[in-house]
Amino acid sequence: MNKPTSSxxxxxxxxxxxxMLITALALMACLVYGLQSWLRGxxxxxxxxxxxxxxxAEGPCSAHAxxxxxxxxxxxxxxxxxxxxxxxxxxxxxxxxxxxxxEFVGRDMEMGRHRFDLVATAPGHFNxxxxxxxxxxxxxxxxxxxxxxxxxxxxxxxxDFDVTRS
Numbered sequence: 001m002n003k004p005t006s007s008x009x010x011x012x013x014x015x016x017x018x019x020m021l022i023t024a025l026a027l028m029a030c031l032v033y034g035l036q037s038w039l040r041g042x043x044x045x046x047x048x049x050x051x052x053x054x055x056x057a058e059g060p061c062s063a064h065a066x067x068x069x070x071x072x073x074x075x076x077x078x079x080x081x082x083x084x085x086x087x088x089x090x091x092x093x094x095x096x097x098x099x100x101x102x103e104f105v106g107r108d109m110e111m112g113r114h115r116f117d118l119v120a121t122a123p124g125h126f127n128x129x130x131x132x133x134x135x136x137x138x139x140x141x142x143x144x145x146x147x148x149x150x151x152x153x154x155x156x157x158x159x160d161f162d163v164t165r166s
Contacts, residue, residue, distance in 0.1 A: 045147060045154040056080065056144065056161040060089075063157035068094040070157050072102075072146050080142075082134045082163050090118055090126040090146055099149035100126035104133075107141040107160060132163055139164050 048070065054061035057080050060073035074080060075087040090100045104114040111133050118128035132142055140163045147156040 045156050048155065048157045050157050050159050054159060056159050061159045066094075068092065068155065070146060070148070070155075072144065072157070072159055074144070074161075080132065080161055080163055081166065082132050082140070084131065086130045086132070088116065088118060088128050088130050090148070092124045092148055095124075095148065095150045095152070095155065097124060097126070097148040097150050101147050102128070102130055103145045103147065104130065105143050105145060106135075107143050109135070109137075109140070111135065111140075111142075135163070135165065137165070 048063045048065035048068070050061055050063045056072075056074055057076065057078065060071050062072075063070045069092065071089075071091045073089045075089060076084070080086065088102050090102070092100075098120075100118040100120070102116050102118065104116075105111065114131065114133060116128055116130035118126035121127050132140075142161055142163055144159045144161065145156060146159070147154055
């Protein structure tokens with residue numbers, strides 16, 4: 001009788017190795033997503049929808065909810081431009097905010113983290129400067145996320161705008 005010379009099956013494709021690699025990559029993706037969320041502190045933010053019809057390049061935008069008024073303005077003349085220094089202003093009524101920050105994120109494309117902490121200039125009034133990054137697309141869709149720290153926790157709203165490459 002002939003006995004097999006090797007106990008290993010040499011029939012080609014290592015399916016088990018491929019499945020382990022796919023599982024490892026999926027776990028890494030979940031870890032990165034969770035780590036980004038944790039670093040941004042998003043799990044503790046109560047989000048309020050912005051008032052409809054806002055055009056951030058044309059003037060201040062607002063969000064109202066639960067007796068809180070949040071106003072956000074980018075003080076530019078005309079369109080918001082990439083890589084330009086943008087004067088930012090946040091005012092809040094109905095909540096005692098101790099900190100305010102503005103984070104610019106790409107709506108349709110990951111553009112990295114562009115977070116700017118603002119300085120309190122009066123109770124409920126914060127000012128600072130920010131900047132949106134340059135994109136290779138002709139029109140880049142951005143979202144300004146305004147986040148306030150209050151004694152009751154973090155609250156925020158978002159304001160969408162587009163930047164046209166010049």
